[in-house]
Amino acid sequence: MRNLLLPLSESVRLSLRAGDEVTLSGDLYTGRDAAHKLMVQALEKGEPLPFPLNGETIYYTGPTPAKPGQIIGSCGPTSSYRMDPYSPILMKHGLKVMIGKGPRSEAFRRSLVENRAVYLDVTGGIGALLSQRVKAMELIAYPWLESEAIYRLRIENFPAIVAYDSAGNDVFTF
């Protein structure tokens, strides 16, 4: 199995094919519904984003709170389709890798192909297992959103499948 380093280099990103099973190591940002909405609003108003999107990775998750002594709580992916209205705008501003669970819309696929981005699928409901692959967690923005705030995570050997490759091919049966 290929271990990929985040943020992904362009050559690695373009070499990925739908169905490839990979593991991920490196840094990424978390964000889900509320954080996406705030980032898109910031872009519309011409305000700066909490982190530069250029070439970056967003993982759709809202973890459970870490207990004392833990880095993070349960941290599996949430359903990605809810981010479909926002993702094309973020891709236009440089976002290249998205990680979540489940299929996306046709509009998302078109935008993904235009931007040569990729979408990776992580098994849903395995947040306890995934919590052990997170080595560091740092709050980046929107602290009042708590679990839904933006965090930077350092991950190691995070299991994923290339769900939509940069040519728009996907792995879903439905």
Next chain:
Amino acid sequence: MRTISKDRLISEMERLVVEAATVLDDKVVACLRNGQGQEPGERARHILGEILENQAIARTTSIPICQDTGVAVVFVELGRDLHLDFDLTEALNEGVRRGYQNGYLRKSVVRHPLDRVNTKDNTPAVIHLSLVPGDRLRIRFAPKGAGSENMSRLAMLTPADGIEGIVRFVLETVKLAGGKACPPIILGIGIGGNFEKCALIAKEALFREVDDRAENPIDRALEERLFEEVNKLGIGPMGLSGVTTCLAVKVNSAACHIASLPVAVNIQCHAARHKETVL
């Protein structure tokens, strides 16, 4: 008259909340193992392997099985000979509040669907109360995540649609859900009743043991047929194809109007967490 203390009820409710989030029922685990044994595809086996490994880690480390620790759904059966000298709803919510806070569970409830301000303690719970004979209090609890709940549907069919109409609607619902509901799923299906009764019995069907069968022979036959047809769809674990799309189908039925045939499909993901206690 028998009575129980408010503190006891609160601490039992708290315990159910915390245990449900971290310990998956052995029978559900057995179904997942069984599914893994039947999957011809390597990817499907791999995904079921991750799900099995995850629940083992959750059990030993007390890290929640899934980060979506849901909305608290509580079915309460109150024995009519039991005397309570406190507000039951308030006590149940207090137990939920403590469970989500002390158990480090995610707070996923907003106070209004449009202003979306988080209540920060996962209350209010969704509580269904019924009065029964005896002097006991039975509490059944399930944390219901949004991934599968959002894919649930209800239709007001007509009597002419009959069993074929029900099967068609259920299969269509499962296909629309695809990988979004975190399959392998369990289906709670309500047939009959009226609009709200139908949804309620579908939800309650998900509280049945994963290996039991409906008592009514019509419901039982429908469970068997749907189980086969759903698993023929090929959706598979996480929608990435396979033969394990559902682990079980539970049909609950109720009397209905001469002109109605309501059907509700409540989807439960593989993180099929529930716990119960009798006080």
